[in-house]
Amino acid sequence: MGSGERAEFKNPVVSWIDERLPVFSMMQQEYGVFPTPRNFNYFWNFGAIAMFMLVAMIATGIFLAMNYTPHVDMAFDSVERIDRDVNWGWMLRDIHMNGASFFFIAVYVHIFRGMYYGSYKKPRELLWILGVVIFLLMMATAFMGYVLPWGQMSYWGATVITNLFSAIPLVGDSIVTLLWGGFSIDNPTLNRFYALHYLMPFVIFAVVFLHVWALHICGSNNPTGIEPKGKQDTLPFHPYYTMKDTFGLLVFLVVFCVFVFYAPDYLGHPDNYKEANPLVTPPHIVPEWYFLPFYAILRAITFDVGIPGTEIVFISAKLGGVISMFGSIGLLLILPWLDTHPIRSARYRPKFRFFLIVFLVVFVMLGYIGSQPADATLFGAPLTLLGILSTTYYYGFFLVIIPWLNNTEKGKDLPKSIHDAVLEDAREAAKG
Amino acid sequence: MMFRLILFVAALTFLPLHMARASGGEAEPLVHQHWHFSGAFGTYDRAALQRGYKIYREVCASCHSMKQLSFRNLTDLGYNENQIKAIAGEYSVEDGPNEEGEMFERPARPSDSFPAPFANDKAAAYANGGALPPDLSLIIKARHHGSDYVYGLLTGYEEAPHDAHLLDGQYWNKYMPGHVIAMAPPLSDGQVAYEDGSPDTTQQYAADVVEFLTWAGDPHMETRKRTGLKAIMFLVVFAFVMYAVKRQIWSDVH
Numbered sequence: 001m002g003s004g005e006r007a008e009f010k011n012p013v014v015s016w017i018d019e020r021l022p023v024f025s026m027m028q029q030e031y032g033v034f035p036t037p038r039n040f041n042y043f044w045n046f047g048a049i050a051m052f053m054l055v056a057m058i059a060t061g062i063f064l065a066m067n068y069t070p071h072v073d074m075a076f077d078s079v080e081r082i083d084r085d086v087n088w089g090w091m092l093r094d095i096h097m098n099g100a101s102f103f104f105i106a107v108y109v110h111i112f113r114g115m116y117y118g119s120y121k122k123p124r125e126l127l128w129i130l131g132v133v134i135f136l137l138m139m140a141t142a143f144m145g146y147v148l149p150w151g152q153m154s155y156w157g158a159t160v161i162t163n164l165f166s167a168i169p170l171v172g173d174s175i176v177t178l179l180w181g182g183f184s185i186d187n188p189t190l191n192r193f194y195a196l197h198y199l200m201p202f203v204i205f206a207v208v209f210l211h212v213w214a215l216h217i218c219g220s221n222n223p224t225g226i227e228p229k230g231k232q233d234t235l236p237f238h239p240y241y242t243m244k245d246t247f248g249l250l251v252f253l254v255v256f257c258v259f260v261f262y263a264p265d266y267l268g269h270p271d272n273y274k275e276a277n278p279l280v281t282p283p284h285i286v287p288e289w290y291f292l293p294f295y296a297i298l299r300a301i302t303f304d305v306g307i308p309g310t311e312i313v314f315i316s317a318k319l320g321g322v323i324s325m326f327g328s329i330g331l332l333l334i335l336p337w338l339d340t341h342p343i344r345s346a347r348y349r350p351k352f353r354f355f356l357i358v359f360l361v362v363f364v365m366l367g368y369i370g371s372q373p374a375d376a377t378l379f380g381a382p383l384t385l386l387g388i389l390s391t392t393y394y395y396g397f398f399l400v401i402i403p404w405l406n407n408t409e410k411g412k413d414l415p416k417s418i419h420d421a422v423l424e425d426a427r428e429a430a431k432g
Numbered sequence: 433m434m435f436r437l438i439l440f441v442a443a444l445t446f447l448p449l450h451m452a453r454a455s456g457g458e459a460e461p462l463v464h465q466h467w468h469f470s471g472a473f474g475t476y477d478r479a480a481l482q483r484g485y486k487i488y489r490e491v492c493a494s495c496h497s498m499k500q501l502s503f504r505n506l507t508d509l510g511y512n513e514n515q516i517k518a519i520a521g522e523y524s525v526e527d528g529p530n531e532e533g534e535m536f537e538r539p540a541r542p543s544d545s546f547p548a549p550f551a552n553d554k555a556a557a558y559a560n561g562g563a564l565p566p567d568l569s570l571i572i573k574a575r576h577h578g579s580d581y582v583y584g585l586l587t588g589y590e591e592a593p594h595d596a597h598l599l600d601g602q603y604w605n606k607y608m609p610g611h612v613i614a615m616a617p618p619l620s621d622g623q624v625a626y627e628d629g630s631p632d633t634t635q636q637y638a639a640d641v642v643e644f645l646t647w648a649g650d651p652h653m654e655t656r657k658r659t660g661l662k663a664i665m666f667l668v669v670f671a672f673v674m675y676a677v678k679r680q681i682w683s684d685v686h
């Protein structure tokens with residue numbers, strides 16, 4: 001970056017700066033003329049949308065921080081003050097609250113896009129891994145942010161999640177003490193979570209920078225999954241994709257605003273409008289919706305693993321749950337090496353496509369299961385059973401189906417080039 | 433194709449979410465009332481807010497605090513500054529210490545928050561047979577379908593079934609989760625005299641106090657909806673413009 005050729009600028013000030021620090025050349029190269037496959041569909045909007053949401057979160061977050069008090073006795077009331085008395089405070093808070101949800105929506109779509117079109121495959125493995133790292137950082141950030149208003153769900157959600165770490169053998173309890181800053185969730189916990197919640201978005205920002213850097217080394221994938229072969233396959237990023245991304249972003253923002261202004265609490269939980277009370281456990285503790293599939297995987301493991309018929313337990317149910325939950329994200333990290341099929345795009349892999357869509361349905365199903373009490377049923381079937389079946393499919397998809405497809409799926413014939421594929425699509429469309 | 437897939441994903445995600453929210457609590461399903469504040473253009477009914485405040489003041493306030501509210505907030509109900517000064521002046525609050533280091537009582541000012549009926553939670557629970565009357569500032573937001581729920585609760589007292597064992601000070605309510613509530617039916621017909629000719633019925637009292645409590649939890653609702661309308665109109669127009677621009681730019685590619 002920056003070591004490449006410099007562009008010519010008419011404006012003398014721009015030119016002067018660019019000779020000393022070629023930021024303008026860089027923007028020109030990376031966002032102006034950058035050759036981009038000409039056949040993106042709207043799925044390729046979501047990276048830019050995620051970027052916008054990240055900036056929006058940081059911007060609203062800074063103003064919220066100016067009015068928030070990280071103390072167990074004052075946090076809840078300070079958030080109410082933001083909602084009631086701070087000028088436009090209610091709007092900042094509604095944007096930040098729903099912004100987290102919409103950031104996750106954007107990133108979930110973005111990840112699914114990557115899986116569908118095989119964007120994780122060579123040479124984009126590191127780009128993909130950086131993405132998963134971003135996803136993990138986002139989860140940590142969102143979790144800590146949710147603790148800050150110090151409502152009932154904040155407190156009890158934090159209790160459930162931090163307690164998970166105690167399942168880790170030997171060091172578990174020390175880790176929990178470290179997270180809590182003491183022997184229970186209390187003011188030190190709130191303080192460290194606040195400090196980290198402020199810090200982590202900037203770490204995310206840095207990783208996003210690496211992510212986009214890596215993207216610009218190998219270039220974007222596209223719906224056909226075949227690399228551009230020449231000028232006829234690409235378009236300069238500006239104005240083609242700057243304009244298309246802006247349009248997509250605006251549509252996304254319309255939906256976002258419907259939530260922010262007309263249903264700001266729809267995605268939240270009413271219990272978080274009760275101040276935290278360590279003496280009253282809510283009947284049903286649920287995390288925010290974007291954690292639900294992973295929460296379901298965590299709870300799916302309800303049995304100890306050991307030698308049957310004896311008292312010997314190698315992995316307790318709790319540790320098993322924690323391992324499956326973190327493992328389910330770990331699988332994403334190694335996906336580029338699990339799926340070695342030479343065809344990238346699901347468009348030309350009907351079998352992979354089928355199993356991937358089932359995977360999506362199962363993932364949403366897991367979300368539903370995660371939202372329900374442990375003893376719930378669906379059409380008469382106990383949800384715990386569905387939970388373990390869905391978790392099995394989740395793991396099976398990565399560890400059995402994908403490797404099996406590597407060797408067995410022939411796939412369809414690939415078009416000769418992106419250009420050809422576009423022409424083919426146009427012909428199909430003309431036929432009706 | 434991709435568009436259909438996006439729709440599919442959206443529907444897929446939304447449905448379970450909605451199902452997850454609809455289920456919850458074993459009490460009787462709520463009856464959805466039509467509120468003046470419902471819907472995208474709904475606003476608060478100022479007369480109902482004032483009546484509701486009267487109910488809160490004369491009935492609920494003897495047990496329930498509303499610590500997030502101050503007298504000055506009552507401008508939203510349509511009172512002017514002098515009326516609010518007069519209302520506040522009816523209460524006395526502790527202030528101090530003064531120059532001699534003594535705490536003293538003085539009439540409340542508009543900037544004071546609503547005085548709480550009890551000194552602390554322990555005292556409140558003790559006076560109510562061990563059950564703590566929750567602060568009502570956020571009660572509507574702190575319950576699923578809060579407005580319908582509180583309305584249902586206030587009008588949902590019933591004779592307990594024969595096999596139910598109620599302790600002293602416990603009552604049967606069809607909307608309370610678990611049905612048993614430690615609040616005596618707070619409202620009854622004719623209990624509060626309205627000056628504007630509205631019916632003196634439990635239903636009317638309940639509806640009015642719910643209107644008031646909904647405002648108390650969400651005082652900026654009207655501004656929020658108005659701002660939302662502007663924001664969305666702007667975005668929609670901008671989106672159409674960008675769509676046209678995008679079509680124009682891409683016309684030589686397709």
Ligand code: HEM
Binds near residue numbers: 052119135219
């Ligand atoms: C803070 C969150 C994120 C931001 C701001 C972000 C931003 C971007 C941007 C601007 C692009 C280029 C536009 C596009 O292809 O959509 C991109 C591409 C990509 N991102 Fe992300 N991203 C984020 C999270 C993730 C995550 C969580 C993953 C995967 C686990 C991921 C995987 C990828 C991949 C594989 C590409 C290349 C896609 C292709 O060319 O087909 N990203 N990202």
